[in-house]
Amino acid sequence: MRAAWTLPILASILSCFTAQKQTTCKEGFSLKDRVCVDLDECTDIDGATEICGNNSRCINTNGSYYCNCKDGFALQKNPGNFTADQSGRCRDINECKTFQGICGPNAFCNNTISNFTCTCEQGFVSSTGLTVFHPSDNVTCTDKDECKEENACGLNASCQNTQGSYYCICNTGFGLKSGKSNFTGKGEQCKDVCEIDETICGNGTCHQGASGHYCKCSAGFTNYGKKTSRCTEVDCGTFNDVNNQIKTFYVVEDPLKHLSESCRKLKESKDPTELNGEGLLKSLLTIIDQVLSTGFLNDNRKVSTFLDLVEQTLKLIGPFIKKPGTKISTSHAEMELLVDTGSVIPKGLKTLSSKRAKLDIKLEEAAGNPSSYPGFTIVSLLSYSNLEESTGFFSGMEKTENQSFKMNSKVVTVSVSNRDTKHLKEPVNITLFHLDQSKQTSHTCVFWDSSKEGGAWSTRGCSVVESNINYTVCSCNHLSSFAVLMALYEIEGHFELQLISRVGLSLSLICLFLCILTFSMIRSIKSPRTTIHLHLCISLFIATFIFLAGISKIENKVGCAVVAGMLHFFYLATFCWMCLEGIQLFRMVVLVFNTNFKFIYMLAGGYGVPAVIVAITALVKADGYGTEKYCWLNLDAIWSFFGPACVIIIVNIFFFLITVWKLAEKFSSLNPDLDNLQKIKAFTITAVAQLCILGTMWIFGCFQFEKGTIAMSYLFTIFGSLQGVMLFVMHCLFSKQVREEYENILSRICAPQKRTYSEFKYSNSSKANASRSTQDTGESHI
DSSP, X not given: OHHHHHHHHHHHHHHHHHHHHTTOOOTTEEEETTEEEEOOHHHHSTTGGGSSOTTEEEEEETTEEEEEEOTTEEESSSOSOBOTTSOOOEEEOOHHHHSTTTTOTTEEEEEETTEEEEEEOTTEEESSSOSSBOGGGOOOEEEOOGGGSTTSSOTTEEEEEETTEEEEEEOTTEEOTTOOSOBOTTSOOOEEHHHHOTTTTBSEEEEEETTEEEEEEOTTEEOTTOTTSOBEEOOOGGGGGHHHHHHHTGGGHHHHHHHHHHHHHHHHOSSOOOOOHHHHHHHHHHHHHHHHHHTOOOSHHHHHHHHHHHHHHHHHHGGGSOTTEEEEEOSSEEEEEEEEESSSOOOSEEEEEOSSEEEEEEHXXXXXXXXXXXXXXXXXXXXXXXXXXXXXXXTTSOOOTTEEEEEOSOOEEEEESOSOOSSOSSOEEEXXXXXXXXXXXXXXXXXXXXXSTTOEEEOTTEEEEEEOSSEEEEEESSOSEEEEEEEEEOOOOOHHHHHHHHHHHHHHHHHHHHHHHHHHHOGGGOSHHHHHHHHHHHHHHHHHHHHHHHTTOOSSHHHHHHHHHHHHHHHHHHHHHHHHHHHHHHHHHHOSSOOXXXXXXXXXXXXXXXXXXXXXXXXXXXXXXXXXXXXXXXXTTTHHHHHHHHHHHHHHHHHHXXXXXXXXXXXXXXXXXXXXXXXXXXXXXXXXXXXXXHHHHHHHHTTTTSSSOHHHHHHHXXXXXXXXXXXXXXXXXXXXXHHHHHHHHHHHHHOXXXXXXXXXXXXXXXXXXXXXXXXXXXXXXX
């Protein structure tokens, strides 16, 4: 019985386990009639419509599901399929940004939720007539010709179609009150320019013609033959008194008359025609060449008249030169002229240049006041080849003590069409290249001021922007003729210097006179070397005497030039005779026979060479003799003295070095002639000392043209004034033989009545000395 119950119990337990197993299903499945079937998450779950979120679709799968975005939407991140538990929401796709040019050319893209539409841009129309379309509609946007519309621009205007738009231009003789060159729409209308701007013709009356407006100028005004341009005053200036101009510059009578007549016709004509600009320019350049080549500009008033004439002519010529201008050069001038024409004032920086100058100017400044703009802009830069030689007038300059000025650039004239250039809103820059680029010194920017005592250089309104050894950049707030001055500082005229100079030179004259007597009268010491000393002392004596008597006689320019020329000659002669002595010593050491110069050769070297140098200087630089304060070489010609002097000093040093070298060789030889060698050695020492005495003075003289050289001035004065004294001491007092001759002469003067044994001894000793001098005499013991 127990076994009978066991089987049913096991069966019931098994059924319980089976029933328990069918009550649970995998995820994505649900139990239905005790069977696990797929769960449709998209429909079977409460709120299933929102399981994927807005703008999305739910797609069921066996045991699962997935979501994706509807057309026109997409996930912001990780695009593709997703589930509810994943982050991400479907957002609208902006096709207009995502797909550039999706609507095609000349069309706008308009984004909508889940879609987009296309419309043609303004100025374009649809090829099918659809105003809103989709790319699939095969629509293209083509240009709309607005000018075909009736009265698109209104009266007195013409329509110009453009791609996608149009604009209107007023007909000739009409304009807009706004001043614009074109317009669109009907907000503005073209009106007669004579009504819009009553000042359009300036000093003239405006009229309307078939080809547009034109101006009739009042008496004394012109538009230079350009009928639509503003009438401006004709200022013939210097041409009003042409007869006076012809008297001043009679060599250019015909060109002056041509310019004067052209200006007069322009001023008086009621219906002017364009003049021949090239012909007028040729007349101006002819005037410049002939005036500068003939030396008419010998005073400042003539310079002022000349520069005013040039500036006036440039203003007259400019409007008749064809755009864009011209660049021309002649023997005495170089010019660049820039021309710009049109109703609109030009703008921007322009650069004009020549070989020795450069101009930087803004065209707005050249054009002038817009309210009086004549329809053209002219800028000219004119550089003169040698005008700086005639413009040394510095009365308008403020000088410090002992300061002077020298022209150190070419003179240039800057002219523009602007009538008011007395004070520019923005300054112009003029770069002027230096004539003397040998040393750095102080430079000053100046302009020619005709109002200062007939004309002089002035710094008013000009300043230095940059300056170096090659050029100076000047900034000026007005226009005229410009240049660069170099500041020089002369030695200060202290009373002490004058006293030292006069006393020293007087003593030198006495000593040089004694030297001349010694070398010419005492026969016992005569030799080729003392002949050289004699002529050296004569040259230095004459130079010193002329210096003392005439260095300051500047009243008569011709006489002053003669004094300067004579000083030039005799100081050079002194150096030449000194050079001959160096060569003579060289010959005595190196040559065994025929060691002496022929006298005729000495004269040629001592006086002929200086004469040639002075003659060439006088021919090439005739105005180089005489300065404002002294009768000496001016700075332009000073190297005609310093140059040869430096060469002579270098040559002497060369010969002295060789002489000393040869002497050293002979002293070290086996059988030296000690007496003769000692004599030559003493001569050489004396000659070197002489070179130092004469050369040192002019070394100090080189420093007399800079500021603050008072110490050099004292040294120059002392060495210069005592040269004669030092030569007397060196060649006479330090010479034993000359001293003996002096003693004998003094003894004879003191006791002339007694003929004693000493006198007899003197006579014999003189004869003995004379015999010894046949080789060479004048030994000095220093």
